Amino acid sequence: MLINTDPPYYDNIGYSDLSDFFYVWLRRSLRSVQPGLLSTMLVPKSEELVANPYRHDGKQGAQSFFENGFRKVFAHARETATEDCPIVVWYAFKQSESDESGEASTGWETLLEGMIRSGWMITSTWPNRSELGNRMRGQASNALASSIVLSLRPRPDSAPMADRREFIASLENDLPDALRKLQQGQIAPVDLPQAAIGPGMSVFSRYGGVIENDGSRMTVRSALARINEILDQVLAEQEGDFDATTRFAIAWYRQHGYGVGRFGDADNLARARNTSVDVMDRDQILMSRAGKVQLIKPADLPSDYDVFNDSRISHWEVLHHLIRIVEGDGIARAGEFLQAALSRQDGIIDADLVKELAHLLFRIAEGNGWTKDALSFNNLVTSSPEILEATRVAKKHVQVQGAFDFSEGDD
Structure with a gap:
């Protein structure tokens, strides 16, 4: 069987309650055809x-x-x-x-x-x-x-x-x-x-x-x-699979989300993960002002970010810029960005780790009731097949220098 x-x-x-909506009309038209099946007034x-x-x-x-x-x-x-x-x-x-x-x-x-x-x-x-x-x-x-x-x-x-x-x-x-x-x-x-x-x-x-x-x-x-x-x-x-910056950001996000925390707490947490608040401030991962520290939301990240000019790229940055681009510019642009991140010579960025990070942050956001954040992380993962396809398209469009074509008689 x-x-x-x-x-x-x-x-x-x-x-059966939902079926009643249709049943009353079916009974009127088909009772003579199926008298046993449609003998009752409702389902x-x-x-x-x-x-x-x-x-x-x-x-x-x-x-x-x-x-x-x-x-x-x-x-x-x-x-x-x-x-x-x-x-x-x-x-x-x-x-x-x-x-x-x-x-x-x-x-x-x-x-x-x-x-x-x-x-x-x-x-x-x-x-x-x-x-x-x-x-x-x-x-x-x-x-x-x-x-x-x-x-x-x-x-x-x-x-x-x-x-x-x-x-x-x-x-x-x-x-x-x-x-x-x-x-x-x-x-x-x-x-x-x-x-x-x-x-x-x-x-x-x-x-x-x-x-x-x-x-x-x-x-x-x-x-x-x-x-x-x-x-x-x-x-x-x-978390141990990620770079030091991402590990710090995960731990800080778990405690504060995108809210404000004390510089002393952030400094201790950063030192324990072999990074520093000042470096992450310059890299526009967080803002450190007047003794307060706050992670930067995807929507507040700079739109002119250049993945090739970032000397200390992290999975946290790639994920957050992807969210910004998907929600603002669409899948095709996100694919171009991810292709650029993956093609860096240092080979730091891994697409699977970006997705794992989104899963992890979703779990944290949902557990804390941060619904808007959770939606962003969830939507990024559900869009990942289309982003990866756009990444492959972007890779095909990379121009390669061909051979010079000298016409006969050219000097």
Whole structure:
């Protein structure tokens, strides 16, 4: 049996309520053709598998209804599944809440719990750019840009148990490579935590169960919190890949954003990263005035910046100038700028590191509620395929000195 499904999104969409808008007109025109299908006045709703508190005596009743129904669906699929044919589940869900165990996604906690308890394990995931950026929900917001495709196979009955330490060690071993591959692909920063659920839950679901320190079985919610912790660790560890100026700017941005901080704090932070505030002031990365220090926003950067005349170029500068150019001059001009940065003889700038920096800064901005900043970093990453294509076009247009063509008889 082959199954490819895009399941209901918990309580996000009331499909049958939306269907009523069309149903009343279809019923008028097609009731004589499909009398059994169109016999009711409105779309039937009692068995619809969504968590609707108005139908199930409140939020708790709706959650129980959804969980039980979801578990039955996947348990039935598990009974008839074969090892040769995985099932495929699509998801594009963003709903988070926090408790003492960390941040978790209520809808996907419920969905994953239903799949894993029904005997499935997640074997692979793929991000799929399925959501249009110009749709109404995506306008001026950090709306999801991608769906994530889960591949599931039946978990063997002999799957081993693991304790909390073993599970976390497996996450730390497997998740960094998976996240780097997601970053290097076309996954948007706003989608990265959702995409990380796939490889993270692949580790969790390979075990028959994970035992907590108190002897209880680890829940999906707790596992999702651990996955988010590893995601933050991986992004933090990537800071070591950047140049000294960028490492300073990341640390300062984490504390102050583009706001003002004290010179003494900035000086100590810069010395620890083998750079100086005065140098970064001259390089127009920050402003240092009257004992106060402030990073320069992309929109406030000089438009006449010459990437070839900058003796101390950094990934921070390249990213911020790219944001300025994309938002002001468009993709083609951004491609020309990136091509120039990549063609410097010192070879300092790496396009993948520029993208990784945008992912890291997005995570910081979203965590601090700096929505405008987060949108800029997210849009830069989602535009990166077009920027790279424009970079290749710009490279082709570089003029090369050809041979002199002397006409016969010229001196």
